[in-house]
Amino acid sequence: MMTQTKYKTVWNLDSIFKGGSASPNLHDHMKRTEAKILELEEMVKEWTAALESDQLVDVLERLRDIKMSISQARSYAICLLSENPKDQGAQFYRGESTALQSKYDSINSDLKRKLAHTEESEWMNLIASEDLKEYRFTLQEWRDEADREPSQEVSDLMADGYHAWGQFYQSFMSSIKVQVKGQDFSVGQAINLRSHHDASIRKESHEALVEKWTGLEGQFAQILNHLAGFRLNMYKSVGIEDVLHVPLAQNRMKEETLNAMFSVMERYKEPFAQYLNVKADMNGDAKMKSYHFWSPMNHHHQGMEYGEAAALVEEQFLAFGTEMGQFAETAFREGWVEAENRPGKSAVPICAAFPLTGESRVFLTFPGTFKGVLTLVHELGHAFHNHAMKSVNGMNKSYPMSLAETASTFAEMIILEAAMEKAETEEEKLFILDEKLKRSVMNFMNLHARFIFEKNFHEERKKGFVPASRLNELMEAALEEGYAGSLDEVPIHSWVWTPHFYKTESPFYNFPYTFGYLLALNLFVRAKEMGKGFEEQYMNLLRDSGRMSAEELVMKHLGEDITEEAFWEKGMALCVEDSEEFVRLAAYLHKEET
Template sequence: MQKHKYPQKWDLDSLFKTLGELAQHIALTEHMVDNLVAEAETANIHNPYETKKLLDSLGDIRIHLSQASSFTACLIAQNSRDPDALSLQGKTAALNSRYDKSEKLVQSKMTTLTSDAWEQLLAAEELDDYRFLLNEWRKKAKWQLSEKEEKLLADLSVDGYHAWGQFYQTLMSSIKISIQLDGTEKEMSVGQAINLRSHPDRTVRKRAHDALEGALKEKEELFAKVLNHIAGFRLEMYKRRGIDNVLEVPLQENRITKETLVTMWNAVTKYKAVFAGYLDHKAKLFGNDKLQSYDFWAPATSTPQEIPFDEAAEFIIEHFGALGTEMKDFARHAFENRWVEAEDRSGKAGSAFCAGFPLSGESRISMTYGRSISNVLTLAHELGHAFHNHTMKPVGGLNRYYPMSLAETASTFSELAILNAAYEKADSWEDKRFILDEKLKRSVMNFMNIHARFLFEERFYKERQSGYVPAERLNKLMREAMDEAYMDSFGSPSARSWIWTPHFYLTKSPFYNFPYTFGYLFSQSIYASAKTKGPEFEKSYINLLRDSGKMTVEELVMQHLGGDITTPGFWEKGLQLCAREAEEFLGLDNGL
């Protein structure tokens, strides 16, 4: 097979050649918002044609905004101190706020319609593609404030709310961690230090764990202020909107019911014991009663295989191809056209992400590639996000935006496909054990670690309602959540993981945690469908992704998989598959 050389630095110039070009794009988008506001004020909302025109304009503006916001995020990810990028990020944040106000203006006009007028409007053929979205807006009308109050909140959020989220990214990217490695003191980013969790040398893993905890301890009060200010603003905003439970908004935005979420967590808890047994078994391999957190990502073999970036790219391309030609061609195009920033260097963003550029129909991926199987899977995960973006190109602007639960389904499915392919390719006991261990790590992360994040965030917001929560208390909440979620089977958990978990600092919505567990289990069902459908799978999968912005998740699963996610049985099918893998791993180690 011909060997390819894939670049590890992304190409941003093909999106905007200069910062001046980006500034012109932002100015154009501002003009589009001005025109929309003028149209919205005079539009006859009873007229389906005029309503459709407004909705089309909103979608078009959103696409232009995403293009600018994603670009500035990429600039800051590669250099957190770029003053021009930080300035443009401020401009795009302000423009996003203006867009939010214009969208709320359109929504407020919609919600003034009587029930009869509303039904008549929805019956119009012109609005077929927007019917689900309009009904969602109608449900959210109870949260709507007066136009004056909405404007005030939007204005305050730019420098108060969203600015704290942006400050977190800048602060995290600026942290330098000194670690003794290969006989020399090396300065690393948070992302590089986290990558050392899978280093084969236990001394290096512990050293990286301690150095990361030490660096974060020095700044924990500063991070506590950031987190408290984000949560405080959110709670005040929700209070003004009449939202009593902070979980109400993420449930609505994820388009799932509380019944579904409770059913999923109950099913997960029912099956946790087998994964606690897996952790206890691994602890004994390291000579401990409990598995130390810095040993969790340790390779299952003493000489783990290092995987060059080019080899990882070829493996992903090949096995995306087993799912369909479009996925294979897409992955190759992404690698060949420099959509991935994978270079292992300091100064980069600590966490991997995928940024969508809907105007040009592209994506960009940022990560720190450290040649481990974990890095390969992260790469596949982010490409799953990018493929989801790719499938949405024919979809209208407003319907391109899907909930986090489904975003994490697409990414986790891609990761699962690569992991299963690696397992099927393994031909020795040692290789099978290594890959099976990697699969189980992901089950533990989704069933235990993500549950810990959920419990932490739920309890933090409850306490934040009564006032400021200091760093010491946040550390205690994190430890308690970890002990409960891991069934007390984890030693030395990172009490400061609330600092290096960026999801707690997202200003769009709280509780960016349960969507991962949802996506992990949902992806198991989709993968099972891929195995049974064969060549027909890719078409049905793309249709599912394209519908991800047009219906509730309960409706989507029922329509495309015939499953009822409000029942324990749906979740237990995936959990049983994962539990069998834990039993198989223990069987391999016991020589069965």
């Protein structure tokens, strides 16, 4: 068995900017970036004549460089804050990078408005230019979305208003301590206890968190209301009434696609409710208690050291394809992963991209469980997506959340499939099926509940402030509907500790996970059919993910129409099979025991 000595559990950030938040290189980098922004801002403002293709290429190249420079600094600050949320220097640079991003967005908005006001004939000639070939999708998207761009005044307010509230949430959450069995835990560590093998610890952790949220719910209600209020007013200022308009546009997805996916999902609640009922019965409960959902099956594979996990990931990524295998080796050996289980870290696993150096960093608190392995590969899947796009023009690297979750889920499937193939007993198979079905339940039930809550909350927020007591009611109702009544002791404070509700960059960061999950399942079926030859097709799909719509991407690389329910039925069928097999195996093992 591999040991942790071969794999470092603490990442290397000095290769990005040496010296942490006191880095002179980081300081100089920020100053250079700011100077580039000011220069470009003047250039765009002075434009009055018709745009020429060479001028536009120059501006786009400058925007690309600035975008990548901001991303490099912001990712570094986020990494520093993940490992130490109290790092004041990192807090400063995150704020500075947010301010630079707002200035960048303002310049971008000016450019979008100029493109929108370009005469159609002039625009067609411009877009047809060979010089702009690789920018065509982005330029057309900018022209189309110009009408929903916030004004200059609103953009200026976002750094210290809208985004600041989102950042305050992260800092506030990272400062919270929870006591379980007389020991202090960060929120991230306490949440990880949901998968502890001891049921009493799972319950005590749950109750400690509930007590904490009950005491703090008023403060979190203020944060959530301010975020949603700002967002709704921003939408109103540009004539947007439907709160799904922006998230659908951000995901480059048609409403027909979302409706087709949800329609399939809503029809298949019963198999997953049955899985929850069977597992609850195995625990001696009539219904699945929320704090037992992540409980591991009674099997020795529930524990795994980090070194063993890293070796498993390297082995299975290489089995999928040479490129993915080499990527995993680089990530582990070059210190791209921060996994140490220690107090004081952020609660949220992340993958941070560093486009200027073509690297990523993955952050998590590795709990020594198989669930932790899946969290690790989920974030490494994001990192591999970044790796696949290294050769892509910087302006075409911005892929939507739905496709980001495709890569992360695909990586999980590689590990789950390998574990299932290696299973030697029925107990092992049940254990792996349980892990797979947890992900199905999260995507088809939990995320559906989040979607329902967020949609209903925004509708109520239009009428005024929504107090914590009402947020609890909305969350409870959403969870009841999302889980089809199959969950007991419903976690009504999910709206507090679910970070996705507080992401200013991505409202409705829920359905993209389900999209990515089902798309990944379709991709995985093809991978099994084609073997290692699929890796090239997979990487081509990832490379195109920043320069076409979701519908166009899937049609080009898979030949499928995702506005039709038939596409989503294929991935769902695999999950239903898992549920049926789990129920069968559970009954068989119960019969063997008696």
